[in-house]
Amino acid sequence: MAEKRLLLIDGNSVAFKAFFALYNSLGRFTNGEGLHTNAIYGFNTMLETMLKNVDPTHVLVAFDAGKVTFRTKMYDDYKGGRAKTAPELSEQFPYLKKLLAARGIKTYELKNYEADDIIGTTAKRAEDAGFATTIVTGDRDLTQLANDQTTVAVSKKGVSEVERYTPAYVTEKMGVTPEQIIDIKGLQGDNSDNYPGVTGVGPKRAVDLIDKYGSVEGVYEHIDDITAKKLKEHLIADHDNALLSKKLATIDRNAPVELTLDDLVYQGPDTDALVAFYQEMGFRTFLKKLSVDGETPSAVTGLQPIDYTELTADNLDQINLGDSCAFYLELDGDNYHLVDFAGFVIGTDDQWWVSRDVHLLEQAPLKAALEDTKVSKQVFDAKRTYVGLNRLGITLRGVDGDLLLASYLLNTYDNSNDLGRVAAEHGYDQVETDEDVYGRGAKRTIPTDDTVFFTHLARKARAIEHLRTQLFNDLEENDQVKLYREIELPMTFVLARMEIAGITVDADELRAMGSKFSEQLAEIEQTIYNEAGEEFNIGSPKQLGKILFEKMGLPVIKKTKTGYSTAVGVLEKLAAEAPIAENILKYRKISKIQSTYVEGLLKVIHPDDHKVHTRYLQTLTQTGRLSSVDPNLQNIPVRSAEGKAIRKAFVPRHKGWQIFSSDYSQIELRVLAHMSHDENMQEAFREGQDIHAATARRIFKLGPDEEVTPNIRRQAKAVNFGIVYGISDFGLSQNIGISRQQAKRFIDTYFQEYPGVKAYTERMVQLAHDQGYVETIAHRRRYLPDINSRNFNQRSFAERTAMNTPIQGSAADIIKIAMIRMEDAIKDLQATMLLQVHDELIFEAPAEEMATLEKLVPKIMDSAVDLEIPLNVESHYGPTWFDLK
DNA sequence: CGTATCACG
DNA sequence: ACGTACGTGATACGT
Numbered sequence: 001m002a003e004k005r006l007l008l009i010d011g012n013s014v015a016f017k018a019f020f021a022l023y024n025s026l027g028r029f030t031n032g033e034g035l036h037t038n039a040i041y042g043f044n045t046m047l048e049t050m051l052k053n054v055d056p057t058h059v060l061v062a063f064d065a066g067k068v069t070f071r072t073k074m075y076d077d078y079k080g081g082r083a084k085t086a087p088e089l090s091e092q093f094p095y096l097k098k099l100l101a102a103r104g105i106k107t108y109e110l111k112n113y114e115a116d117d118i119i120g121t122t123a124k125r126a127e128d129a130g131f132a133t134t135i136v137t138g139d140r141d142l143t144q145l146a147n148d149q150t151t152v153a154v155s156k157k158g159v160s161e162v163e164r165y166t167p168a169y170v171t172e173k174m175g176v177t178p179e180q181i182i183d184i185k186g187l188q189g190d191n192s193d194n195y196p197g198v199t200g201v202g203p204k205r206a207v208d209l210i211d212k213y214g215s216v217e218g219v220y221e222h223i224d225d226i227t228a229k230k231l232k233e234h235l236i237a238d239h240d241n242a243l244l245s246k247k248l249a250t251i252d253r254n255a256p257v258e259l260t261l262d263d264l265v266y267q268g269p270d271t272d273a274l275v276a277f278y279q280e281m282g283f284r285t286f287l288k289k290l291s292v293d294g295e296t297p298s299a300v301t302g303l304q305p306i307d308y309t310e311l312t313a314d315n316l317d318q319i320n321l322g323d324s325c326a327f328y329l330e331l332d333g334d335n336y337h338l339v340d341f342a343g344f345v346i347g348t349d350d351q352w353w354v355s356r357d358v359h360l361l362e363q364a365p366l367k368a369a370l371e372d373t374k375v376s377k378q379v380f381d382a383k384r385t386y387v388g389l390n391r392l393g394i395t396l397r398g399v400d401g402d403l404l405l406a407s408y409l410l411n412t413y414d415n416s417n418d419l420g421r422v423a424a425e426h427g428y429d430q431v432e433t434d435e436d437v438y439g440r441g442a443k444r445t446i447p448t449d450d451t452v453f454f455t456h457l458a459r460k461a462r463a464i465e466h467l468r469t470q471l472f473n474d475l476e477e478n479d480q481v482k483l484y485r486e487i488e489l490p491m492t493f494v495l496a497r498m499e500i501a502g503i504t505v506d507a508d509e510l511r512a513m514g515s516k517f518s519e520q521l522a523e524i525e526q527t528i529y530n531e532a533g534e535e536f537n538i539g540s541p542k543q544l545g546k547i548l549f550e551k552m553g554l555p556v557i558k559k560t561k562t563g564y565s566t567a568v569g570v571l572e573k574l575a576a577e578a579p580i581a582e583n584i585l586k587y588r589k590i591s592k593i594q595s596t597y598v599e600g601l602l603k604v605i606h607p608d609d610h611k612v613h614t615r616y617l618q619t620l621t622q623t624g625r626l627s628s629v630d631p632n633l634q635n636i637p638v639r640s641a642e643g644k645a646i647r648k649a650f651v652p653r654h655k656g657w658q659i660f661s662s663d664y665s666q667i668e669l670r671v672l673a674h675m676s677h678d679e680n681m682q683e684a685f686r687e688g689q690d691i692h693a694a695t696a697r698r699i700f701k702l703g704p705d706e707e708v709t710p711n712i713r714r715q716a717k718a719v720n721f722g723i724v725y726g727i728s729d730f731g732l733s734q735n736i737g738i739s740r741q742q743a744k745r746f747i748d749t750y751f752q753e754y755p756g757v758k759a760y761t762e763r764m765v766q767l768a769h770d771q772g773y774v775e776t777i778a779h780r781r782r783y784l785p786d787i788n789s790r791n792f793n794q795r796s797f798a799e800r801t802a803m804n805t806p807i808q809g810s811a812a813d814i815i816k817i818a819m820i821r822m823e824d825a826i827k828d829l830q831a832t833m834l835l836q837v838h839d840e841l842i843f844e845a846p847a848e849e850m851a852t853l854e855k856l857v858p859k860i861m862d863s864a865v866d867l868e869i870p871l872n873v874e875s876h877y878g879p880t881w882f883d884l885k
Numbered sequence: 886c887g888t889a890t891c892a893c894g
Numbered sequence: 895a896c897g898t899a900c901g902t903g904a905t906a907c908g909t
Binding site for chain 1: 896897898899901903904905906907908
């Protein structure tokens with residue numbers, strides 16, 4: 001290692017990168033005063049890694065001085081048209097400088113010059129003085145500075161990871177030497193810095209030309225050797241542009257930088273200043289890293305101490321909870337149906353009782369308080385708490401506040417299952433995350449140290465009590481109190497009871513299917529090996545790709561990031577000329593069913609009750625739908641005959657009982673008809689028409705006597721789906737295998753025929769722009785920050801979600817309302833509601849209740865909300881989930 | 886731990 | 895010109 005090592009950092013560009021790398025977590029990174037800290041956090045992460053890796057003797061962070069530089073004098077529009085820096089980022093720069101000062105790192109900016117030029121100049125001086133230099137930047141243009149003594153580390157997508165550009169690596173990666181980077185930029189220009197280059201020359205042609213002729217000047221010396229006519233014309237016409245662009249791209253290595261290398265000596269941080277800074281920013285993790293030994297945690301973490309009392313059988317009677325308390329049941333893992341209990345905390349008004357012995361909860365006065373509707377409980381994740389207590393024989397009642405639900409409703413991105421995280425998102429910093437206290441992944445354990453564990457529990461309870469008012473005020477402000485009180489909170493207990501009920505799965509049936517599938521798999525496997533001429537792992541896309549496209553020489557239809565695509569669409573195209581493709585598809589289908597459904601389900605059948613108990617995640621999706629895990633019972637096969645057979649194993653829990661199911665037909669299109677007020681679409685639903693056929697008549701302009709063929713109905717159905725998903729001509733064309741132009745004509749005609757729908761899509765996008773979010777009929781919100789993104793993809797995605805979320809989310813609202821009313825409606829029956837699959841509810845009940853359910857369930861479902869058009873519900877029942885008729 | 890694939894609405 | 899359908903979860907592979 002060289003004796004003198006210089007670390008040079010491009011301050012603006014790294015901060016920018018850090019800001020966007022952590023942009024999705026913008027909400028999580030704010031300090032007590034509401035200052036955003038994501039860029040500072042990311043920058044500091046980068047600093048820690050680079051300081052460790054480079055171990056520099058000298059450090060400098062260079063910043064841009066302002067908009068006007070010598071380059072803007074050369075070219076007025078340099079960096080013109082750039083959107084203003086986000087205020088959430090600009091506000092962080094002063095603090096970034098404060099961080100650097102505390103770390104003992106020099107910062108520097110120079111009027112009329114950019115950070116690049118300071119770096120280029122300093123790097124050159126360092127080279128002359130025999131330094132080894134590392135430049136850190138987010139901007140690949142700086143790789144022009146790479147040479148034997150200087151490496152350019154360009155930060156990758158995350159901030160702490162960098163790609164190190166040595167001259168050899170520059171050539172490998174970009175196809176030219178570091179010195180030639182500026183020639184490339186000269187020819188191709190730079191969109192983000194807003195200078196033009198030569199028309200028609202992109203990265204590919206630029207590299208070709210520079211490879212051949214060495215430099216921009218070289219290209220023009222040999223201009224007559226260029227045979228491509230158009231290219232030559234453009235080169236001649238844009239000669240001035242090319243020279244100017246090259247100049248603009250060239251980093252000035254002789255800028256009047258006043259700092260000498262001696263000014264940059266790095267002696268490490270001022271620890272006191274750094275601790276103070278981390279505290280100001282609320283950087284807990286960084287603080288922890290600083291406190292190696294000796295220091296008391298509270299001084300470092302900024303956490304106030306907290307008092308608590310350990311409960312025992314002897315002091316139980318001293319508890320006084322009054323009419324309201326906070327409660328947190330700690331479990332040793334995610335699956336609350338199975339995992340061990342770890343302890344609990346209960347209390348109010350800074351009186352916290354804690355214990356590891358959950359059986360104390362079964363005794364007076366705790367059990368009574370937990371079951372008393374008049375003692376209002378504040379919790380975090382009521383469903384988890386309800387199921388956990390149920391295992392102890394306690395029925396939780398009187399829950400008034402669920403912080404997790406409230407937080408999710410306020411912002412669907414705040415869906416962490418960790419109280420500490422959620423608290424931090426709402427600006428409360430007096431509780432650590434479980435990850436901080438218990439560790440992560442395999443290393444996660446409940447601490448054996450009572451003080452550590454109980455302190456954390458007490459802080460959780462205090463956080464629940466503290467945050468309650470704030471979150472409820474926010475709900476009120478958003479007009480979401482009804483959504484919380486009348487939908488999500490009651491829903492959580494309905495779901496808890498469904499999860500506890502579980503659904504019976506016939507393991508013998510599954511095992512029998514499993515052996516049949518194994519035989520089939522063995523047979524197909526042999527056929528495939530014969531066709532391929534060798535044995536290989538069919539389950540490995542990589543090995544499969546080699547066989548199909550290299551050994552067998554089949555045409556490559558699509559590529560993925562890492563190699564050849566072997567997805568269904570590709571194999572279907574290949575099937576015509578290669579029978580192996582058909583067999584692979586068959587193999588895939590069966591092995592999917594075997595591993596995910598036969599083996600997967602067998603693993604989670606509870607040995608005592610022969611049931612599976614899923615967990616519905618109520619605070620995960622961005623639309624308000626539920627999701628189902630461990631196992632996922634919302635994706636049990638139905639579309640293929642082989643897969644559907646799995647449903648034979650889902651049976652009622654008693655002999656003589658039946659499985660009963662009701663589903664909304666086309667609920668999303670009906671919601672669209674309602675929200676868009678489109679008269680034509682509403683008419684179709686009011687008259688009970690087949691909506692896809694009706695759409696087909698309209699977009700294909702069929703006369704009254706013309707027949708809707710299955711094929712045009714299928715196409716119309718795809719267009720209807722497309723509309724719901726936030727249509728694009730490309731997406732539609734891909735889906736039904738037509739040309740993009742054809743797809744565009746379909747969409748145009750669709751919007752002519754359903755003008756209300758067109759207006760709806762435009763209205764939702766506009767709304768998202770104006771208020772930053774869209775809403776469902778029950779005021780569920782989804783924020784769409786990307787709606788104003790300069791990135792086309794991100795913006796387009798946000799626009800499609802703006803159209804889709806109110807539809808999908810309102811449908812989710814509707815079935816939730818139905819489920820809550822359903823519990824009450826069937827309370828006198830033996831029927832039990834078991835599953836929800838987005839637009840479908842599944843029950844088990846004695847055969848003699850079928851007739852009742854057939855009337856009752858659809859009635860509750862279709863009257864859940866009052867829309868401008870009717871809802872339609874269809875019901876089926878049978879001895880297993882497979883045989884519904 | 887990320888990627889590809891495929892199961893569902 | 896950009897490069898796409900919306901919302902999920904589980905499994906196997908390979909780094």
